[in-house]
Amino acid sequence: MESQARGGTRWRRFGLVMVPSVAATAAIGVALAQGALAASLSISGQEFKVHVDRLVGEGFAQYGTVIAPSGEGHVAAAVSAFDHADLYNLCQSVVVPVPLFGDVTLVINAGSDEENPAEADNLFIDVAQLDADATFSNVNIGVDTADVSGGAPSDWYHGAPGTFAQNADSVVLTDVEQTAWATTAGTFKLSDLSLRLYNGGHECF
Numbered sequence: 001m002e003s004q005a006r007g008g009t010r011w012r013r014f015g016l017v018m019v020p021s022v023a024a025t026a027a028i029g030v031a032l033a034q035g036a037l038a039a040s041l042s043i044s045g046q047e048f049k050v051h052v053d054r055l056v057g058e059g060f061a062q063y064g065t066v067i068a069p070s071g072e073g074h075v076a077a078a079v080s081a082f083d084h085a086d087l088y089n090l091c092q093s094v095v096v097p098v099p100l101f102g103d104v105t106l107v108i109n110a111g112s113d114e115e116n117p118a119e120a121d122n123l124f125i126d127v128a129q130l131d132a133d134a135t136f137s138n139v140n141i142g143v144d145t146a147d148v149s150g151g152a153p154s155d156w157y158h159g160a161p162g163t164f165a166q167n168a169d170s171v172v173l174t175d176v177e178q179t180a181w182a183t184t185a186g187t188f189k190l191s192d193l194s195l196r197l198y199n200g201g202h203e204c205f
Contacts, residue, residue, distance in 0.1 A: 045070030047128055048094035051204040052087045052176040057123075059083025060136070061148040063165035067126055069181055077126040077181055087111050087118040090190075091204035105202040110190035122186035129179040139168040177205045 046069075061081045068074050092108045111118035146161035 045072060046094065047179050047181060048092060049204045050093075050176070050178045050180060051091040052178075053089040053174070055085055055087050055132075055171075055173040055176055056117075057082040057085040057171045057173070059169070060171045061165060061167040063145045063148065064163060065126070067181060075128075075181075077128060078130070080125045080127055080130075082120065082123040085120045085123050087120065088114065090118045093203040095201060095203065103200055105198045105200065107196045107198060107202060107204065108190070109194040109196075110192055112192050116191040118191060119189040120185045120187065123188075124184045125178070126181040126183075127178060128181055130176070131178075132173040132176040134174075135172045136168040137170040139166065141166040143167060 059082060061079075063079055063081075065077055065079050066074050067077050088111055090109065090111045094106050096104050096106060098104050143165050144161060145163045145165040148165045148167040
């Protein structure tokens with residue numbers, strides 16, 4: 001895997017397509033890092049990967065739902081919801097196929113300083129796959145989705161009443177490897193934000 005090469009005809013062509021969107025993404029990222037902008041972000045129709053060394057969450061709930069990513073029809077997803085989450089050494093990556101060029105990977109890193117993790121409030125993640133070590137505090141498994149407390153479903157993200165859910169006062173996830181369809185948050189503070197583009201596949205895991 002090779003990192004982005006600066007200059008060259010192919011990268012100039014790529015830049016004509018990607019620079020406006022990348023510039024907008026970077027501007028949003030800077031605003032988030034400064035805590036100045038509430039985030040309501042999603043990626044439709046394409047899965048992305050997230051790796052976190054450690055996630056410490058308060059007010060946790062998890063339940064099933066059905067979503068409709070663009071071009072994918074309806075698919076099942078597990079919603080992980082947190083009232084608040086601290087994310088240590090966050091890496092997020094998505095591979096973007098570029099016509100006539102090939103794959104380009106957008107990688108965002110944040111929260112690399114142990115004293116300044118990335119932080120999210122009212123965080124909802126549509127999860128396709130998750131691997132981690134988990135420790136739950138005061139966990140309830142098998143509760144009605146309509147009655148979960150902590151990380152309560154919003155009007156946008158909700159499960160059907162009478163369906164299976166679990167919740168906990170808090171959760172610690174370590175060595176997280178997650179594939180997701182979408183992420184939304186009331187606020188998302190990305191400390192030590194770094195955004196990079198790489199030629200080819202350069203995912204977080």
